[in-house]
Structures are given as C-alpha cells and as structure tokens.
Amino acid sequence: xxxxxxxxxxxxxxxxxxxxxxxxxxxxxxxxxxxxxxxxxxxxxxxxxxxxxxxxxxxxxxxxxxxxxxxxxxxxxxxxxxxxxxxxxxxxxxxxxxxxxxxxxxxxxxxxxxxxxxxxxxxxxxxxxxxxxxxxxxxxxxxxxxxxxxxxxxxxxxxxxxxxxxxxxxxxxxxxxxxxxxxxxxxxxxxxxxxxxxxxxxxxxxxxxxxxxxxxxxxxxxxxxxxxxxxxxxxxxxxxxxxxxxxxxxxxxxxxxxxxxxxxxxxxxxxxxxxxxxxxxxxx
Amino acid sequence: xxxxxxxxxxxxxxxxxxxxxxxxxxxxxxxxxxxxxxxxxxxxxxxxxxxxxxxxxxxxxxxxxxxxxxxxxxxxxxxxxxxxxxxxxxxxxxxxxxxxxxxxxxxxxxxxxxxxxxxxxxxxxxxxxxxxxxxxxxxxxxxxxxxxxxxxxxxxxxxxxxxxxxxxxxxxxxxxxxxxxxxxxxxxxxxxxxxxxxxxxxxx
Numbered sequence: 037x038x039x040x041x042x043x044x045x046x047x048x049x050x051x052x053x054x055x056x057x058x059x060x061x062x063x064x065x066x067x068x069x070x071x072x073x074x075x076x077x078x079x080x081x082x083x084x085x086x087x088x089x090x091x092x093x094x095x096x097x098x099x100x101x102x103x104x105x106x107x108x109x110x111x112x113x114x115x116x117x118x119x120x121x122x123x124x125x126x127x128x129x130x131x132x133x134x135x136x137x138x139x140x141x142x143x144x145x146x147x148x149x150x151x152x153x154x155x156x157x158x159x160x161x162x163x164x165x166x167x168x169x170x171x172x173x174x175x176x177x178x179x180x181x182x183x184x185x186x187x188x189x190x191x192x193x194x195x196x197x198x199x200x201x202x203x204x205x206x207x208x209x210x211x212x213x214x215x216x217x218x219x220x221x222x223x224x225x226x227x228x229x230x231x232x233x234x235x236x237x238x239x240x241x242x243x244x245x246x247x248x249x250x251x252x253x254x255x256x257x258x259x260x261x262x263x264x265x266x267x268x269x270x271x272x273x274x275x276x277x278x279x280x281x282x283x284x285x286x287x288x289x290x291x292x293x294x295x296x297x298x299x300x301x302x303x304x305x306x307x308x309x310x311x312x313x314x315x316x317x318x319x320x
Numbered sequence: 321x322x323x324x325x326x327x328x329x330x331x332x333x334x335x336x337x338x339x340x341x342x343x344x345x346x347x348x349x350x351x352x353x354x355x356x357x358x359x360x361x362x363x364x365x366x367x368x369x370x371x372x373x374x375x376x377x378x379x380x381x382x383x384x385x386x387x388x389x390x391x392x393x394x395x396x397x398x399x400x401x402x403x404x405x406x407x408x409x410x411x412x413x414x415x416x417x418x419x420x421x422x423x424x425x426x427x428x429x430x431x432x433x434x435x436x437x438x439x440x441x442x443x444x445x446x447x448x449x450x451x452x453x454x455x456x457x458x459x460x461x462x463x464x465x466x467x468x469x470x471x472x473x474x475x476x477x478x479x480x481x482x483x484x485x486x487x488x489x490x491x492x493x494x495x496x497x498x499x500x501x502x503x504x505x506x507x508x509x510x511x512x513x514x515x516x517x518x519x520x521x522x523x524x
Contacts, residue, residue, distance in 0.1 A: 068399075119463045122474045128481040159461040170399055194343055198388070201347035202354075202396050209355045217362060227363055234363045235501060239508055241359050246376070246509050249348045250517050257344045266340055318461040318483065 050175045056098035057176045061185045063283040064173035070290050072166040074297055082309040084161035091168040098176050104168050112164045119156030124148050131316050155316050184273040193271045216244050342385045349377035349389025366468045367498045374413045375420045375506035379429055387417035408455050415451050419444050431511045441500030449491045462487040469494045
C-alpha cells in the first residue's frame with residue numbers, strides 16, 4: 037500500500053461544512069452497508085456504474101473527491117489491469133467466447149474477450165463502489181460522533197474504545213516508525229540492500245516500535261484505570277448525535293430504491309440490464 | 321476499588337489490571353498490523369505481513385487478544401480503504417490467531433527451536449490457503465489481486481482454464497513465505513520482550 041493511502045488514513049476526518057458532513061453518522065454507515073449489499077447481489081455492470089456515479093457525486097458534494105480518486109487509483113486500478121490482462125485476455129478464462137479485439141501471432145490468437153472483461157469490470161466496480169461509500173462515511177464523520185454512534189448502537193464500550201484507539205494509534209505509530217527508520221538509517225541501515233538483508237531490516241525496525249508501543253500500553257492502561265474505564269457505571273458521551281429531517285429523507289429514498297431493486301430481481305433476475313451476457317459464478 | 325453508583329457504593333471485586341492491559345493491547349495489535357504495511361513499503365518487500373502482530377499478540381497476551389486485534393485491523397481497513405466486503409478478511413486473522421495459539425501451546429512458536437518454528441510457519445501458510453480461497457471467491461470473484469503472483473495465476477489459468485486452481489496455486493506461493501516470515505518475526509520480537517512488560521496474568 038502506498039504512502040498516499042496511509043496519508044489518507046492518517047488524516048482521518050476531513051472537516052468541511054457540506055450536506056454529507058451534516059448527515060448523521062448512522063445514516064452514512066447505513067447507506068454504505070445498503071449500497072455495498074445491492075452491488076454484490078446484482079451481476080450487472082450498468083447497476084454498478086449507476087451506483088458508482090451516485091457515490092462519486094456524493095464524494096464531490098462532500099468535497100473529498102481527491103481522496104476517493106487517489107484510493108481508487110491505488111487499490112482498484114491495479115486489480116482492474118491485472119484482471120483485464122489475465123481474465124479478459126488470452127489466458128484461458130473458461131467463459132471467454134466473444135473477442136472484442138484479436139490479433140494473430142505465430143498462429144496463436146491473442147485477444148481481449150467480452151465475457152472476461154465484463155466479469156472483471158463487474159467485480160472491480162463493486163469494489164470501487166464499496167470503497168467510495170466507506171470513505172464517504174469514514175472521512176465525513178467526526179471521531180467523537182463515531183464513538184457516540186457505537187455506544188448508541190449498543191456496542192460494548194470496550195469495542196468502541198478499541199476501534200477509536202486504533203484510529204488514533206495508527207498516525208502515532210506511523211510517525212514513530214518514520215523516526216525509528218531515520219535513526220536506523222543514520223546507524224547504517226541500508227534499505228536498498230539485497231532482499232535477504234532487507235528482510236533482516238524488518239527486525240531492527242519492528243523491535244523498537246513494538247516495545248515502545250507495549251510500553252505505552254502500560255501507561256495507557258494506568259491512565260484509563262485512573263479515569264474509571266472499568267468502573268461499573270453507565271458511560272456517557274460528550275456528543276449526542278440526533279437524526280434530522282435530511283437523514284429521514286435519505287432513509288425514505290433508500291427504502292423506495294430497495295423496493296424497486298427487489299422488483300427488478302423478481303422480474304428480470306440478477307442481470308437486469310446487460311443483454312447477451314451470462315451470469316458467471318466465481319470459479320464456475 | 322470502590323466507585324459511587326446512584327444509591328450506594330459498588331465494589332469491584334476482581335483486580336482489573338491484566339484485563340485492561342489486554343483491552344489496551346488490542347488496538348496496538350491492530351495498529352501494528354497496519355503500520356507493518358509502511359515498513360514493507362519502505363523496504364519494498366514482496367510480502368503483506370499484515371498478520372504478524374496478530375501472531376505476536378497471541379503469543380504474548382493470549383488467543384482472544386490476538387484474534388480481536390487482528391479482526392479489528394480488518395474492520396478498520398474495511399471501513400476505510402478496502403471497502404465493506406473486505407471485513408471478511410478478519411476471519412483470516414482469527415484463524416491465524418487460533419493456529420498460532422495451538423502451535424505455541426505445543427511449543428513450536430519459539431526461537432529456541434528454529435526447525436519447529438519454520439515448520440510452524442509453513443503449516444500456518446499452507447492451511448491458510450483454504451480460508452483465503454473461500455474469501456477470494458466471495459469478495460474478489462477469484463480474480464488475481466496481487467501483482468507479485470499474477471504471472472503464476474496467469475500460467476495456471478492458461479494450463480487449466482480454471483480460476484479456482486489459479487487462485488489456489490497463486491495463494492500457496494504467496495502465503496507460505498508471508499506467514500513463515502511473519503511467524504518468525506513474531507517469535508523474535510516476543511523473545512525480546514522484557515519480563516516487566518508481561519501481558520499474561522500469573523497462573524494461580
């Protein structure tokens with residue numbers, strides 16, 4: 037994973053005053069679950085393309101499109117290229133029949149096939165939709181709201197703590213490893229050495245990082261104890277997220293579209309719009 | 321420890337020391353799994369190694385701490401960079417924690433016997449192919465997702481016309497070195513832990 041992707045998680049919440057930011061966190065996470073679920077039910081490129089346009093439009097509204105595009109380029113694009121090159125290409129994907137483009141080389145046909153390309157496009161666009169919806173929910177929801185939502189959703193406060201502490205720890209440990217790395221390089225660590233030596237380098241980077249983190253664990257545990265983390269009392273949050281009219285409007289819209297999608301499944305099956313493309317099960 | 325609660329005082333009878341220490345360790349394990357990606361990126365290594373902290377947590381603090389930390393890592397990744405379906409990778413981390421715990425219990429996860437440690441790493445890698453293939457089937461449609469083994473996937477697909485075989489073979493090639501080196505790293509780091517950092521409650 038590239039440093040750009042880490043930068044995105046490091047930055048976490050993106051403070052803006054947009055319609056998406058003002059929505060309740062529960063609405064955004066429900067939307068994320070809802071759109072991901074329907075994208076994995078349908079095997080139809082048109083459905084996933086429309087879903088992708090919807091989530092990308094929301095990313096533009098939330099003004100996080102740069103984040104989203106960067107993550108998609110880093111995570112989804114390589115899978116698209118590998119998938120189209122291998123499954124859509126001449127490597128023997130069993131469903132490939134219709135050549136989109138083909139050339140003859142030494143008596144062999146090298147081509148790009150419709151069935152394999154559609155298969156890869158459907159699966160990767162599903163990924164693109166879910167990743168965009170996830171980022172939309174994550175980077176537009178304040179961490180304090182996240183904690184409050186978890187407690188309101190009756191999740192154990194220990195889980196809420198672990199989730200939020202991880203999000204806080206990631207940038208701390210990432211900064212720490214950068215410092216350790218620079219210190220070790222100044223002591224002679226060669227990151228351009230042979231593969232075996234680079235594997236050995238993991239140990240000299242990981243031991244100080246892990247022992248430092250374990251040391252902090254002890255301090256954090258004492259701090260939590262002293263603040264009554266284990267006290268058998270009801271935990272309260274500083275923020276109290278409340279559903280607004282715009283949230284209910286989104287719920288209503290999701291309910292209407294769900295009815296339409298169920299109607300589509302019942303009347304036209306799981307491939308409602310693509311003509312001439314058969315449903316391909318993975319490994320089938 | 322005594323705390324006020326509405327009408328009267330409530331006494332916490334069990335000392336919370338190790339329990340809270342283990343809860344605080346869970347996010348550390350998740351974050352360590354994550355930060356390993358930074359190191360792999362810096363060193364340009366052809367592996368993932370994002371389960372080594374799960375193994376480490378299991379060895380130093382117990383099964384449920386390792387499993388919870390590993391699962392949490394995947395939850396965080398699913399809700400941020402990987403997208404919703406990727407949360408199922410969390411089961412891989414639970415499986416890794418269980419098998420590491422079992423191998424640790426029989427004394428194979430220790431730097432004191434390198435042969436057993438290597439054998440344990442290979443066992444983890446080979447057996448991990450099963451859950452990896454199941455998840456790859458459901459989430460990625462058995463597509464090639466890792467450039468490092470894509471050529472193996474392409475070669476197997478070309479000879480068998482079967483995406484399942486291609487996925488299994490490329491997983492075996494990727495998983496064995498990845499899990500072997502992860503387990504060795506976990507055992508080495510655990511062996512360097514000072515005794516004062518103990519994370520397991522003393523046996524009764």
